[in-house]
Amino acid sequence: MRRAVLIAVPYLWLLALFLVPFVIVFKISLSDVALARPPYLPQFSWDEGILAFLSELDFENYIFLTEDDLYWKAYLSSLKIAVFSTVLTLLVGYPIAYGMARAPSEWRPTLMMLVILPFWTSFLIRVYAWMGILSNEGFLNQFLLGIGLISEPLIILNTNTAVYIGIVYTYLPFMILPIYAALDRLDGSLIEAAEDLGCSRLSAFWLVTIPLSKNGIIAGSFLVFIPALGEFVIPSLLGGSGTLMIGKVLWEEFFSNRDWPVASAVAVVLLLILVIPIVLFQRNQEKQQEAEQ
Amino acid sequence: MNRLSWFNVVSLTLGFAFLYIPMLILILYSFNESKLVTVWAGFSTKWYGELLQNEAFLNAAWVTLKVAVFSSTLATVLGTIAAYVMIRSGKFFGRTLFSGMIYAPLVMPEVITGLSLLLLFIGIGLDRGVLTIVLAHTTFSMCYVSVVVSSRLVTFDQSLEEAALDLGCSQAEAFRLVTLPIIAPAVISGWLLAFTLSLDDLVIASFTSGPSATTLPIKIFSAVRLGVSPEINALSTIMIAIVTVGVITASLVSKQQAVRQKKEEQAAERAA
Structure with missing residues (x-):
């Protein structure tokens, strides 16, 4: 039990502040620039659902x-x-x-x-x-x-x-x-x-x-x-x-x-x-x- | 390999001249009377006086110090736990990912780390300021701490810990009474490393700081972009002096410790 806590503390820290940020960078690299705060689209929202969100992502920036x-x-x-x-x-x-x-x-x-x-x-x-x-x-x-x-x-x-x-x-x-x-x-x-x-x-x-x-x-x-x-x-x-x-x-x-x-x-x-x-x-x-x- | 040829002497002399002359010139010109850094107009300490009255620099220095103390302490705790887990916990779910996440920040370009953390903070709606810089610095410097501490844990004689457990210590007591004192020098150097990295960081702090929190490197960078200024030379001289005193003290202390340890070992051998 104590071992699990010891492992979890640095593990979760690195997941939240190292790995997750990269996923976000990757996601934003597939988004479009927009005049908004924050300046990109699409924003994820639960109402529209994951599929609608994913369909708006593309590799346009990489082609650029x-x-x-x-x-x-x-x-x-x-x-x-x-x-x-x-x-x-x-x-x-x-x-x-x-x-x-x-x-x-x-x-x-x-x-x-x-x-x-x-x-x-x-x-x-x-x-x-x-x-x-x-x-x-x-x-x-x-x-x-x-x-x-x-x-x-x-x-x-x-x-x-x-x-x-x-x-x-x-x-x-x-x-x-x-x-x-x-x-x-x-x-x-x-x-x-x-x-x-x-x-x-x-x-x-x-x-x-x-x-x-x-x-x-x-x-x-x-x-x-x-x-x-x-x-x-x-x-x-x-x-x-x-x-x-x-x-x-x-x-x-x-x-x-x-x-x-x-x-x-x-x-x-x-x-x-x-x-x-x-x-x-x-x-x-x-x-x-x-x-x- | 103990014969120095003329070639060795020349390369050592030129090498250390290359490493140290730029800093000596920087220090020399901090005592220059003239505002023009390139023209020598007599000895003066006025730039140090002006520096002490520059409130923007003093504020930035205070923010930097706060960030460095908090982030290096947090990084030392997390990094030591991470090293202990990596060396002692054997196999657990996601161990490869964990070790990858510990080593990757060491080689990650700062612009990428900074950008990704900023996008995270904006994504979760955290206002940028001292807290976000501390979180960012803790994340990359805990990896340095963990590398330093785990290199000590690898060479550590595990039977000492087992002996403590056999003699009735709990796991926590064994760690506190046996392991920690032995790895303490590595933990301290890890803290010092994290502290210096935090003091020094420009790129990650630029991404993760907000208007409310400007650190010294950010301040220096924006001043230096406009060109050389004697005030910055004075500030640099103070920073170089602090580091020099720190490094020399640390090496003297560790030398003394090594001597003492040797003496103790010899005494123990004689007693046995």
Whole structure:
């Protein structure tokens, strides 16, 4: 009896505040926009019955998504930005994780804390910090002009470059930590063995270290890719009018155009796109757990 | 793996410079005399003074703090129960769905979570305000708490609980006297995580808040959209300082605990 109550409390909470809302989003994505409060039709009412209600739902909004260039371009461009920034984060993060794993063991707790500290600091503030650095009169341009490297300010803020910098910067700890965890577990004698058997240091790294840290690389990449795909704050603060990302489109569809049915359809399609990487990530984590046991 | 090559040293230096220089620049310019954030015009603390007089920011900070305390506490209770149920209850009806609902919010884009919760609140006619933000934050942060706590419960030696039951404890007593003290560090870090997530959240709060309740991130976001401002730099500096002190204290405390535990274990071994 007590067990049933214990299970029921978090279960019902999640059903009511996680699952049911999705059903509502799905339902509204099949509705029509209307000048009403709330701004969509049909509203469900018991008098008219379920069948009458269902017959008014249709896939019009999804057809609209395929017809208007804006949406599929935004999905494609989000995918492109998410993939590139994941690769960039990996290229920046791997050497850092590698350096941490090779550092003397008494340094490691401090290095770990230095990686985790930005993660606890407000995301919004970390993105905002780059606005002051990248703007035309910002710190970076003043510095480069000052040392005479450039003669005209670089335009970085409000471009896709700024979005890449923002994503790499804010998600870097998510990449470093799993790779570091994998490298930390790595048995150093394997690399020595490879070197004894005639591998150069570089090929030992390439043939032994990288494959053995594969799980960390995969986990880190998903941890960056999945949230980057639906990112809203970074493109809206660092990106420009040319930066198309689906999180921003959804936000504007909802808050500016007040087209809730289309915003809901955008959300459902984004969710369908995300299902694939989320399932792959889950599999990778399960495999890792099995390997550990 | 204990030889640092020049390559390691360079990548660590550049990496940490990349992580920390932007924040240092942000902090530096909060002490700038000039309104133009980009021109250095001498040291001044006037932006901190103006911040303390800005009632809109202070109100928003108060709302944010209230939301964070309520939602993280509620999330810790619910998340700990969820973790306990997942690890200890064996099979029950709908277990797969339950575990899916615990993990899904961790990877869900914030815009979707925010949108879906807003549509729910409108659907049931709940006025948007502090309550709706608390409900929304509790829902996603209880999942983080549950992941943190269940990773501790997995490594927990269950025979300790069984021993307590054999010695006449009721199930509730065994949980309170044995399980809870052992998983306490994980519960506390879960609470801290939930608290920070709530303080930090812009997107979900934007969807679920009403005109009566504006949180600090919403306020910062609308100010920052218009460009860089020294007041926001001052506010950011205060927030960074609080987090830094918090994280360093937490790591010192946990280090001390680890040392103490080791000593106790050694003493117990000697006694035996």
